[in-house]
Amino acid sequence: MIKEEYKYSALTSKIIGCAIEVHTIIGNGFQEVVYQRALEEEFLLQNVPFLREQEISILYKNKLIGTRRVDFLVNQVICVELKSVIQLEAVHLAQAINYLEAYHLEVGLLINFGARKLEFKRVVNTKYDKK
Numbered sequence: 001m002i003k004e005e006y007k008y009s010a011l012t013s014k015i016i017g018c019a020i021e022v023h024t025i026i027g028n029g030f031q032e033v034v035y036q037r038a039l040e041e042e043f044l045l046q047n048v049p050f051l052r053e054q055e056i057s058i059l060y061k062n063k064l065i066g067t068r069r070v071d072f073l074v075n076q077v078i079c080v081e082l083k084s085v086i087q088l089e090a091v092h093l094a095q096a097i098n099y100l101e102a103y104h105l106e107v108g109l110l111i112n113f114g115a116r117k118l119e120f121k122r123v124v125n126t127k128y129d130k131k
Contacts, residue, residue, distance in 0.1 A: 006122065008078055008107050011048075015074055016120055018042040019111050023118040032084040035113040036071055039082070043072070050074045056102050070099045079108035079123075088112050088119055100125035 006012070022038045036052070043050050053069040072080035081096045088110065096110040106128040112119040 006107075011075060011078060012107065012109055012122060014046065014048060015078065015080060015109055016111075018046055018048060019113070019120065020118055023113055028084075028114055028116055030084060030113070032071075032082055032113070035082055035084055039072070043074075048074060049076075050080075051076075054103075056099075058102060068099065068102065070103065073103070077105060077107065079103055079105050081108065081110050083110065083112040084114040085112060086114055088121070093121065093123065096121075096123045097125065101127055104128070106130075 018039060019042075022035060022042055026034070026038060040050070040052055042048075051073045053071065054073040055067050055069045057064055058066045058068055070079050071082045074080055079096070079099050081092075081099060083092055085092070092110060092112075096108050100106070100108045100123060106125050108123040108125070110121045110123055
């Protein structure tokens with residue numbers, strides 16, 4: 001599963017492995033918060049460094065217009081957004097990309113626990129500035 005050409009591949013693979021473990025044990029059909037709590041426990045067991053629900057300010061023309069919280073910020077470099085829906089929609093992908101841009105991160109994961117089989121998508125911030 002590790003693809004060296006992808007940035008943070010080893011870490012994203014570990015995150016996905018944790019999500020697979022959670023989905024294998026509790027299955028689908030629960031609310032998102034249940035998966036968030038279970039994934040938090042799995043991250044702790046697997047020694048994955050994370051912050052849960054890290055808040056970020058949303059600015060418009062340098063004016064604070066609101067805040068948002070990503071489900072997990074892993075190792076300060078990967079944004080992890082969880083869903084528990086039957087099918088991922090374009091709006092979910094857009095939200096994950098928006099979080100990457102707001103947090104000034106290059107890589108994220110969108111993970112859906114709601115389907116019968118765990119779904120995950122690697123998300124890349126094409127506007128990421130490496131400076």
